[in-house]
Amino acid sequence: AQSVTQLDSHVSVSEGTPVLLRCNYSSSYSPSLFWYVQHPNKGLQLLLKYTSAATLVKGINGFEAEFKKSETSFHLTKPSAHMSDAAEYFCVVSDQGFNKFYFGSGTKLNVKP
Amino acid sequence: NAGVMQNPRHLVRRRGQEARLRCSPMKGHSHVYWYRQLPEEGLKFMVYLQKENIIDESGMPKERFSAEFPKEGPSILRIQQVVRGDSAAYFCASHKDRDDTEAFFGQGTRLTVV
Numbered sequence: 740a741q742s743v744t745q746l747d748s749h750v751s752v753s754e755g756t757p758v759l760l761r762c763n764y765s766s767s768y769s770p771s772l773f774w775y776v777q778h779p780n781k782g783l784q785l786l787l788k789y790t791s792a793a794t795l796v797k798g799i800n801g802f803e804a805e806f807k808k809s810e811t812s813f814h815l816t817k818p819s820a821h822m823s824d825a826a827e828y829f830c831v832v833s834d835q836g837f838n839k840f841y842f843g844s845g846t847k848l849n850v851k852p
Numbered sequence: 853n854a855g856v857m858q859n860p861r862h863l864v865r866r867r868g869q870e871a872r873l874r875c876s877p878m879k880g881h882s883h884v885y886w887y888r889q890l891p892e893e894g895l896k897f898m899v900y901l902q903k904e905n906i907i908d909e910s911g912m913p914k915e916r917f918s919a920e921f922p923k924e925g926p927s928i929l930r931i932q933q934v935v936r937g938d939s940a941a942y943f944c945a946s947h948k949d950r951d952d953t954e955a956f957f958g959q960g961t962r963l964t965v966v
Contacts, residue, residue, distance in 0.1 A: 771953045775957075780962075781959060782856075782943065782957050782958055782959035782960055783895075783943065783957040784957075785954065785955075785956075788953065788954065790953055829894055829895070833953060838883070838885070838900075838947050838950065838952070838953060838955065839885065839897050839900060839908065840885070840887070840895070840897060840945070840955065841897070842887075842894035842895040842896070843894055844893060844894045845893075845894050
């Protein structure tokens with residue numbers, strides 16, 4: 740069975756400091772993993788995806804994530820936070836064959852000036 | 853390409869009424885997924901449809917909820933006799949085909965039951 744655990748429901752950082760949003764997954768096969776961002780009252784935007792190619796995945800807006808099979812983790816990082824990064828972030832694992840997505844419960848990122 | 857279009861964006865219904873949510877996938881996409889996001893929660897899978905077929909409805913409540921994706925026109929998620937607990941954001945996602953892992957999401961329909 741597939742599942743995702745986002746370890747922090749809220750993360751607060753200062754503008755210009757690094758961002759780390761943690762995600763652990765459970766999957767019975769080699770998973771496809773994604774990070775999506777949701778701004779208030781908006782839809783979901785894909786930040787990046789891992790589909791069994793390079794383990795370090797670069798996404799949009801300076802975000803990247805590293806797939807670590809031994810740790811079953813897919814943490815999202817960014818070297819320097821910007822005010823516009825304040826949003827909710829979802830880690831997602833995909834069901835093999837049907838593309839059914841399993842979402843984590845989300846991490847709300849707050850960026851302080 | 854206008855992306856995945858959902859309408860209405862906001863829908864208010866009284867208890868006992870019916871709610872119809874529409875989703876037009878991206879051009880060329882024939883696979884549609886519906887997800888529900890309850891307040892302060894992540895999205896939960898409801899149903900996966902291809903044109904004229906329901907492939908997986910394991911996330912759909914057994915009663916009052918139904919979905920279709922006709923040969924022509926948008927996919928429809930229908931909720932009969934709505935209750936307060938149905939208040940949520942409903943998102944639609946489309947994929948080009950079964951092997952395409954990238955999902956494109958609509959902006960969602962926010963249903964409020966009063």
